[in-house]
Amino acid sequence: xxxxxxxxxxxxxxxxxxxxxxxxxxxxxxxxxxxxxxxxxxxxxxxxxxxxxxxxxxxxxxxxxxxxxxxxxxxxxxxxxx
Amino acid sequence: xxxxxxxxxxxxxxxxxxxxxxxxxxxxxxxxxxxxxxxxxxxxxxxxxxxxxxxxxxxxxxxxxxxxxxxxxxxxxxxxxxxxxxxxxxxxxxxxxxxxxxxxxxxxxxxxxxxxxxxxxxxxxxxxxxxxxxxxxxxxxxxxxxxxxxxxxxxxxxxxxxxxxxxxxxxxxxxxxxxxxxxxxxxxxxxxxxxxxxxxxxxxxxxxxxxxxxxxxxxxxxxxxxxxxxxxxxxxxxxxxxxxxxxxxxxxxxxxxxxxxxxxxxxxxxxxxxxxxxxxxxxxxxxxxxxxxxxxxxxxxxxxxxxxxxxxxxxxxxxxxxxxxxxxxxxxxxxxxxxxxxxxxxxxxxxxxxxxxxxxxxxxxxxxxxxxxxxxxxx
Amino acid sequence: xxxxxxxxxxxxxxxxxxxxxxxxxxxxxxxxxxxxxxxxxxxxxxxxxxxxxxxxxxxxxxxxxxxxxxxxxxxxxxxxxxxxxxxxxxxxxxxxxxxxxxxxxxxxxxxxxxxxxxxxxxxxxxxxxxxxxxxxxxxxxxxxxxxxxxxxxxxxxxxxxxxxxxxxxxxxxxxxxxxxxxxxxxxxxxxxxxxxxxxxxxxxxxxxxxxxxxxxxxxxxxxxxxxxxxxxxxxxxxxxxxxxxxxxxxxxxxxxxxxxxxxxxxxxxxxxxxxxxxxxxxxxxxxx
Numbered sequence: 001x002x003x004x005x006x007x008x009x010x011x012x013x014x015x016x017x018x019x020x021x022x023x024x025x026x027x028x029x030x031x032x033x034x035x036x037x038x039x040x041x042x043x044x045x046x047x048x049x050x051x052x053x054x055x056x057x058x059x060x061x062x063x064x065x066x067x068x069x070x071x072x073x074x075x076x077x078x079x080x081x082x
Numbered sequence: 083x084x085x086x087x088x089x090x091x092x093x094x095x096x097x098x099x100x101x102x103x104x105x106x107x108x109x110x111x112x113x114x115x116x117x118x119x120x121x122x123x124x125x126x127x128x129x130x131x132x133x134x135x136x137x138x139x140x141x142x143x144x145x146x147x148x149x150x151x152x153x154x155x156x157x158x159x160x161x162x163x164x165x166x167x168x169x170x171x172x173x174x175x176x177x178x179x180x181x182x183x184x185x186x187x188x189x190x191x192x193x194x195x196x197x198x199x200x201x202x203x204x205x206x207x208x209x210x211x212x213x214x215x216x217x218x219x220x221x222x223x224x225x226x227x228x229x230x231x232x233x234x235x236x237x238x239x240x241x242x243x244x245x246x247x248x249x250x251x252x253x254x255x256x257x258x259x260x261x262x263x264x265x266x267x268x269x270x271x272x273x274x275x276x277x278x279x280x281x282x283x284x285x286x287x288x289x290x291x292x293x294x295x296x297x298x299x300x301x302x303x304x305x306x307x308x309x310x311x312x313x314x315x316x317x318x319x320x321x322x323x324x325x326x327x328x329x330x331x332x333x334x335x336x337x338x339x340x341x342x343x344x345x346x347x348x349x350x351x352x353x354x355x356x357x358x359x360x361x362x363x364x365x366x367x368x369x370x371x372x373x374x375x376x377x378x379x380x381x382x383x384x385x386x387x388x389x390x391x392x393x394x395x396x397x398x399x400x401x402x403x404x405x406x407x408x409x410x411x412x413x414x415x416x417x418x419x420x421x422x423x424x425x426x427x428x429x430x431x432x433x434x435x436x437x438x439x440x441x442x443x444x445x446x447x448x449x450x451x452x453x454x455x456x457x458x459x460x461x
Numbered sequence: 462x463x464x465x466x467x468x469x470x471x472x473x474x475x476x477x478x479x480x481x482x483x484x485x486x487x488x489x490x491x492x493x494x495x496x497x498x499x500x501x502x503x504x505x506x507x508x509x510x511x512x513x514x515x516x517x518x519x520x521x522x523x524x525x526x527x528x529x530x531x532x533x534x535x536x537x538x539x540x541x542x543x544x545x546x547x548x549x550x551x552x553x554x555x556x557x558x559x560x561x562x563x564x565x566x567x568x569x570x571x572x573x574x575x576x577x578x579x580x581x582x583x584x585x586x587x588x589x590x591x592x593x594x595x596x597x598x599x600x601x602x603x604x605x606x607x608x609x610x611x612x613x614x615x616x617x618x619x620x621x622x623x624x625x626x627x628x629x630x631x632x633x634x635x636x637x638x639x640x641x642x643x644x645x646x647x648x649x650x651x652x653x654x655x656x657x658x659x660x661x662x663x664x665x666x667x668x669x670x671x672x673x674x675x676x677x678x679x680x681x682x683x684x685x686x687x688x689x690x691x692x693x694x695x696x697x698x699x700x701x702x703x704x705x706x707x708x709x710x711x712x713x714x715x716x717x718x719x720x721x722x723x724x725x726x727x728x729x730x731x732x733x734x735x736x737x738x739x740x741x742x743x744x745x746x747x748x749x
Contacts, residue, residue, distance in 0.1 A: 004495075006465070008474070008477070009465060009471050009474060010465070010467055010661050011468065011469070011470050012467040013470075013480060013488075014468075016488060016489065016638070018493075018494035018495075019494055020494035020495035020496075020688075020695040020696070020698075021696045022493075022495060022686075022695065022698070022699065024696070025696065025699070026654055026655050028700075028742040028743065029488075033462070033571060037505075043494070047464045047467070048464065048465040048467045049462060049463060049464060049465065049535070050463055050465060052465070054474075054477055055742060056477060056655070057654075057655035057742065058477040058655075059478040059660065060500070060503075060655040061500060061620060061652070061654065061657040061658065061699075062500075062657055063492065063494070063495065063496045063497065063498070063500055064488070064490070064494075064499065065480050065481040065485070065488030065499065065503075066480070067478065067480065067486040068470065068476060068478060068480050069476070069477050069478035070470065070471050070474035070476050070477065071474055071475055072471070072473060072474045072479050073473055073474065073475070077637060078463060078464075078465070080530075081462045081463075111556070112552065112555065112556060113739045116554070119633040126700055138555045138556070138557070140551070142548075143577065143581040144577065145575075145653075146548070146577070146578070147551075147578060148548075149548075149550045150547075150548025150549050150551070150552065150578065151547045151548045151549070151551045151552035151555070152552055153539070153541070153545075153548070153552060154539065154548065154549035154550060154551060154552020154553040154554075154555075154556070155552035155553070155555065155556045157539040157549070157551070157552070157553055158519075158552075158553055158556040159558050162552070162556075165519065167526070176542060177542055177545065180542055184540065204644060211618065229560070274518050275537035275538070275539060275553075276519070276537065276560065277516065277517040277518050277519040277537050277557065277561065277562075278516055278517065278535050278537075279558040280484070280509075280515050280516060280517070280518040280519070280535065280536045280537050281483065281484060281510070281515030281516060281518075281535055281536075282516070282535070283486070283535055285534065285535045285536050285537050285538065286537050286714055287532070287537075287538045287540065288538065288539045288540060289531060289538070289539075289540035290540060291540060293531065293532050294532065295486065295487060295531050295532055295533070295535075296486045296487055296533050353721065
């Protein structure tokens with residue numbers, strides 16, 4: 001096991017997402033990936049992995065206003081498999 | 083040039099100036115237009131007079147801009163107007179249609195080159211189910227009144243009102259007094275935008291598309307259009323205006339509107355004085371058309387004649403009103419000099435009288451006195 | 462792979478970005494996946510809020526996909542005819558000189574149907590801000606050529622790509638407007654990535670500030686993705702925008718304080734800025 005530090009995090013309005021994937025490429029630390037679950041409208045939506053910086057790039061490029069962005073007072077460490 | 087806006091004034095002025103001053107008396111504070119004869123002087127007078135009362139007159143780059151600017155001014159709740167000749171108004175028809183659907187109180191002045199804009203004025207001219215109230219003044223005194231009435235009716239019904247004049251309306255000088263006329267109160271403009279509701283959750287949307295903000299009562303385009311249609315029916319019931327003369331025992335009735343009606347009325351009065359049983363009907367509103375008055379006048383007559391300075395357009399409405407009660411014939415026609423502004427040889431009481439008498443004596447099939455060819459060019 | 466909970470807001474963090482702009486009643490809309498127009502709209506709305514212009518703003522809407530937002534914008538709006546918004550905005554501004562007045566139009570609306578409107582409004586120096594959402598196609602009708610479609614671009618009526626000999630050349634509307642005396646601030650932004658969005662937002666801010674100072678006409682053109690109208694996967698939209706439209710409609714401030722800037726100047730600035738943005742993103746944020 002090792003740890004990855006997240007300075008920020010996000011919430012995702014999964015039902016508002018249309019699965020365009022613009023956030024995936026826009027994310028500088030590349031901590032977003034597309035999930036396999038479908039929402040009510042039949043779209044995939046992104047998943048967040050450890051390492052978010054709270055930079056809000058996802059929010060800037062999201063046409064469907066899915067993201068809220070937060071910055072932690074103290075960075076969070078998440079244990080991940082080595 | 084002395085100040086002409088403030089206070090009631092009785093003086094000799096041309097119709098163009100009377101239109102501008104009467105508009106200002108009615109509270110108009112915005113005008114945009116593009117020069118075109120014989121409308122041009124209306125724009126000139128607005129350009130001179132509106133700044134004197136803190137208003138704005140924009141010499142628009144085209145009729146498209148003119149009507150667009152006026153649309154914007156109306157949206158803020160201001161009394162605003164535009165105008166042109168029929169040709170220029172053709173360019174504005176798309177906006178007229180949508181302004182009607184957006185229910186904005188637009189006032190339009192058509193200082194036309196003849197009466198061939200009747201269909202344009204009364205049928206819409208643009209797309210969709212809409213109608214404009216159309217007022218056709220006889221002379222400058224009535225122009226002053228109907229101009230002010232136009233602003234009142236536009237606000238009353240949230241519907242465009244068109245004042246249909248011509249070269250004579252624009253340029254004949256008469257002695258008139260211009261002071262505000264009180265037609266009664268109009269509904270508050272609780273739809274106008276001023277920006278103050280932005281961000282309050284209560285912002286307004288002025289749209290011709292039958293849509294409303296999320297969270298407000300959904301309208302829907304179908305319901306919106308049905309409401310428009312119902313409003314038109316109400317306008318027809320309440321706003322029809324007409325002048326009739328000598329129709330009760332008439333054998334011949336002549337229907338005419340606008341400046342030419344003045345010639346017709348004079349001719350009919352002269353003929354009445356000699357004992358001829360002739361009457362006239364003068365629609366003051368072309369829409370709503372005074373069908374009931376025309377129908378009543380047509381009852382029992384031998385001939386209904388229409389006198390229009392065009393190939394014949396109002397005659398359709400007359401026929402629809404008369405509904406076979408009597409034959410309807412046109413005794414006007416295309417009449418212009420080389421200027422093309424509709425001031426031709428038919429605008430002559432003598433000629434009008436000849437034609438009325440021809441159908442009065444000979445009935446609907448009577449041959450009309452011929453007009454000599456008029457090829458004289460202006461230059 | 463470890464996944465972080467994105468359903469619940471964290472308790473030990475401060476919010477730095479909200480779901481939707483305050484001036485939208487709801488963020489829900491029916492524009493296509495990957496559309497750039499909501500991003501441009503966010504630039505405009507957030508800037509109005511940040512400049513505290515909310516209680517005085519009036520918008521005039523053109524006709525295009527973005528017109529759908531007229532129902533959800535918490536902004537006093539006047540819906541104009543296709544192409545005619547600048548004239549309507551003129552009438553609004555003349556009667557409400559203290560209001561902040563913007564138009565929102567697409568390239569089909571502004572550059573095709575209403576070119577003369579925006580040119581005359583700029584030449585008159587009307588103190589309004591016209592915002593153009595330029596994606597080089599008629600998105601609402603399904604991807605047809607507009608006056609800003611670049612050479613070689615495939616649309617439904619330029620199937621082999623826009624050919625200058627057959628279809629003529631694109632109009633660079635920002636460049637055209639910058640030449641007019643009455644235009645004070647003219648800029649061309651884009652929403653193809655977060656850095657471009659942040660930069661575009663600053664352009665919108667400068668344009669609105671220019672209007673507040675009554676310095677004349679201000680204009681922001683925003684290049685937006687239209688993957689549906691470009692017939693490409695949504696994920697390829699930003700790259701296509703950058704490489705196709707962005708190469709012709711070059712991003713940057715075309716006129717600031719009355720000074721016109723050349724395409725070469727804009728190019729040089731863009732290279733420097735890209736380096737800066739990458740450095741700042743690596744350092745962790747763009748929200749300054």
